[in-house]
Amino acid sequence: MIPPLPATSVPAVSRDAVLMEAAQKLEATFLAEMLQSAGLGQTSEAFGGGAGEEQFSSFLIQEQALSIVKGGGIGLAQSLFDALKERTND
Secondary structure, eight states: OOOOOOTTTSOHHHHHHHHHHHHHHHHHHHHHHHHHHTTTTOOOTTTOOHHHHHHHHHHHHHHHHHHHHHTTTTSHHHHHHHHHHHHHTO
């Protein structure tokens, strides 16, 4: 169990920004896993980028997931932010 952040150590605006950034990273990680499960980043037999493409495709998927989140995402980040904020206010 993660202890709540002390309310007096960080200004509320800064704390909210940190919580939102963490929530967005979590949503991006979730989306990256979903994109990878959907087959994004699998090498095509026609182009075959070799070992380099296989090794770096995860970076591309992560950046695409971050772009989705920055564009509004699926709403998971806001839900996570609300839960984290509620937890820090305890």
